[in-house]
Amino acid sequence: MQALDLAIRNFAVAEHLLHLQELFAESSSFKPEDTFSLALCEELNLPKGTALHHVKNKRAVLGVLGSVTLPSCLTTNQGLDFLLRQAVVVSCSALESFVWDILRENALTVVRARGRSANETLKKITLTLDDYLSLEGYEDPDERLRQIILQRFERGALYDLEKVSEIMTILTVRDLWKEVTTHTGIGEKEVKDRLTDLIQRRNHIAHRADRPDDNTSGVDVDAHGLRPITHAWVSTRIANAKAFVNAAASAVGKAIEKLELIIAQREEQKLAQQTLA
Numbered sequence: 001m002q003a004l005d006l007a008i009r010n011f012a013v014a015e016h017l018l019h020l021q022e023l024f025a026e027s028s029s030f031k032p033e034d035t036f037s038l039a040l041c042e043e044l045n046l047p048k049g050t051a052l053h054h055v056k057n058k059r060a061v062l063g064v065l066g067s068v069t070l071p072s073c074l075t076t077n078q079g080l081d082f083l084l085r086q087a088v089v090v091s092c093s094a095l096e097s098f099v100w101d102i103l104r105e106n107a108l109t110v111v112r113a114r115g116r117s118a119n120e121t122l123k124k125i126t127l128t129l130d131d132y133l134s135l136e137g138y139e140d141p142d143e144r145l146r147q148i149i150l151q152r153f154e155r156g157a158l159y160d161l162e163k164v165s166e167i168m169t170i171l172t173v174r175d176l177w178k179e180v181t182t183h184t185g186i187g188e189k190e191v192k193d194r195l196t197d198l199i200q201r202r203n204h205i206a207h208r209a210d211r212p213d214d215n216t217s218g219v220d221v222d223a224h225g226l227r228p229i230t231h232a233w234v235s236t237r238i239a240n241a242k243a244f245v246n247a248a249a250s251a252v253g254k255a256i257e258k259l260e261l262i263i264a265q266r267e268e269q270k271l272a273q274q275t276l277a
Helices: 002-024 034-043 081-117 129-137 141-150 161-170 176-184 188-208 231-276
Strands: 052-056 061-065
Touching: 002 081, 002 231, 034 052, 081 161, 081 188, 081 231, 161 176, 161 188, 161 231, 176 188, 176 231, 188 231
Parallel strands: none
Antiparallel strands: 052 061
């Protein structure tokens, strides 16, 4: 399933951001012994006495050429939290893209199998004149139908879980959350709460750079005036979103398999009728 493969690659980007933040968090500048600097210069094939910046924490030691600007975020308190916020944005984009891509991949199969008995959302799709004219460029009627369906959903508009549930219903997944809890072993409320946390935090980061608003008055802020964020909070919700995507992909796969069987049976019947005629 291409939608799942792409989502997993997108989640990997968010996970890399988490790893970077964890690797360099709580770093500070230090002055090592001369023997360390000499060994580092030798390893990097640099002349003895080359100016170097040195940074370390409990996990790593970093030596940087003095001519290279050392990012202040490495040694600033909570300076690397921007990586956590970016991981939130990336993981939400992964979830959002998955929902869109899985609809794009399978919408036509749903219409072919269900026809006039398709989901009410599909049956009520309307077109504007601009929509109609924009479809003239698609000669393949199947692709034209796919585009009509996709125009019902604005890409990049995941503000809550209702859109996810709506699309899964269109794809004939009967009980999404039961499938998710069975697949992940996590309770429905917990999965939903974590997904909602992630989506709302992404929206807050995108619209307010994660600064408190009127609805979050009294909330603690960090040294930069932003809402506090932790590695544990982000990693838990990204793992939850990734698990949800895997579960949803499995549920859609089962549903589409049944629809494809219906289509295949109709084709066999049609071929049999033509043979008898």
